[in-house]
Amino acid sequence: MRRKLFFGGLVVALPLALAAVILHPTRAKSDDTKASPAEVRVDNFSFGPDTLTVPANSTVTWVNKDDVPHVIASNDGLFKSKALDTDDKYSYTFAKAGTYSYYCSIHPKMVGKVVVQ
Amino acid sequence: MAKRNLFDPNPSGVIEHDHNNDGIDRRGFLKCMAWAGTGALCVIQGGVLKSHALASHMGSQMKSHKLGELSFVQISDSHMGFNKPANPDVIATLKAAVDKINALPEQPEFLLHTGDISHLSKPEEFDNVDQILKATNKQIFFVPGEHDVLNDDGAMFRERYAKNSKGQGWYSFDKNGVHFIGLVNVMNLKAGGLGTLGSEQLEWLEDDVKHLKSSTPIVVFAHIPLWTVYPQWGWGTEDSTQALSYLKKFGSVTVLNGHIHQTMQKVEGNVTFHTAFSTAFPQPAPGKAEGPGPMKVPAEQLRSVLGITDVNYVQGRHALAVVDSSLA
Structure with missing residues (x-):
């Protein structure tokens, strides 16, 4: 039960973290100047x-x-x-x-x- | 242009740092300073003692309770709507300026406002200023600053403050034998340039003064300085030399400007140049910061770097007496 919850948390947290990196305007700018x-x-x-x-x-x-x-x-x-x-x-x-x-x-x-x- | 040090070398008026090699130093001005030779006296100090200082410098010719034939006050750069750390309450400081004016021992006949009435040219900003200045019970003559003509090339400014003006808002009038000229140098600015009067206004000016006697005292008021204070920050007017060439024949020309949010003076021949305090926030001395933006000072010091300018004309004297006093 504990293990499953932890895993579920990761599933939610990872895409959120990725989205933050991609969508954050200053990050996006330094990571990829062409696309932004x-x-x-x-x-x-x-x-x-x-x-x-x-x-x-x-x-x-x-x-x-x-x-x-x-x-x-x-x-x-x-x-x-x-x-x-x-x-x-x-x-x-x-x-x-x-x-x-x-x-x-x-x-x-x-x-x-x-x-x- | 010939530059010379005209300032009285008395201890309180010593020029401590003359960075531009032009005899002008802000720290010297902020103390107490007089210049000799033109008959003009200018005292920069806080508090209401300025008229006594003026009277004591000029002796019996000028009593504080009877300064002369014409007295008026210049205020500038109210920036109504500004709410940043340099002054979160520009309403309070404008009201303090009004209190200062109403407490003057000799009441001015009228006020000049040398622009940047508003911060963002919004109707409610102009409304606020009008409402506050009403408490002076004085007629007020305005010229626009660049903050008053945003987005509409000054149409709202002219509708409110310069209905009978020419062109983009310039005009002249006479009071007690003194000829006043309000000029506009904040429109149609060119990339890389300074303030601009433009050929249409210059032609009007030449014509406006053509028939005046050379003994007529002249007061010119405009937002951006009509002398080159610091071109790196745009503190000057491209074609001011041409404008001043039309005023050469006059024995006494006083030029009153705002825009730079600090007091400065310069005398060149028959012309006395002066810039006024803001009632909203100070700006740095030329070159003393990375840019000319609003300068934050400790809250308890703010009113010592804001203020009004009291101007007195005495018949027979060569130049007008210009007295700055802070709101402190």
Whole structure:
């Protein structure tokens, strides 16, 4: 009886642990960058990484980790987010290859690039 | 631009660290500082004693109870809606600023708000500020900060605060012989750049001052500094030199800005530049942190780094007296 219970616990726990590894966003990112959406952290008035390289059709997500809002805007007007408050996110899917320069439209010293291959 | 040290070398006004080699040091400002030669006096200190300090520096020409022909107050960067550790209660500190204004020995005729009224351009944030400032019973003139024009290119700001303005919200008016110019430098910012006035506004400005006598005192107010404080953090305005070139003929030009959440002054020829305290949270001195974001100070020190600016104009004096006082 004890043995069976223990085994049953393993059966439940193992898939849960696996699921946690696969679904946890930061783990998923470091384990497999191709399969997960690319992320740019907006922190301390800068973009990290400031140049991000992704394959075509990738969705890039910016997440604001600052205590003040930021606005993600491409230099040529192709995309522009609403104001992102702390922990807000904005995503854009890059269909074609090219270099896309962007900045924060309210703190224009903040600049970054997405290189789509 | 020529840079020189104009500050009174008295012990309380000593510039301790001049990192930018421009005669300006924040620690020096935060004590007590005066500059000579222009007739302007600026005292940075906490508490209500500032008018006495002003009067004692300027002698019998300026009594604390009768400072001059025109008195007004600048407040800035209320950031209503901000609730992070640097100040979880911006309502309380704005109310403290109102109390400070209402306690001034000489009541200002009106207020200037140099932008970032709200944190996220939300109607309820503007409503809160309006409600709190109502307790001053004063007319208030606003210019927008970048936080006031999020998402709608400033349409809501203009509808609320600048109905009769030109272009994106700029305007001018006259009070007691002083010409006031409210400028907008937080719109259409270019990647990698600083604040921007833009050609349409510059043309308007040139025309606005063309017919004024050169003896007219000028006060320019705008959110982002109209002098280059620290370009690495965007603390400056791309085309401010052009704007200031239209003001060269005037004997007295006072430029009042916000945005950097700390007091700074600089005098260049006929122009006195000044930035005001925020009523919400402090920001680091230029280059003193990794970025210019909100700075957390111990709770008991917060009100010593927030404040208001009292400005007095006395007929016949060359420049306006600008006095910062903290909320402590």
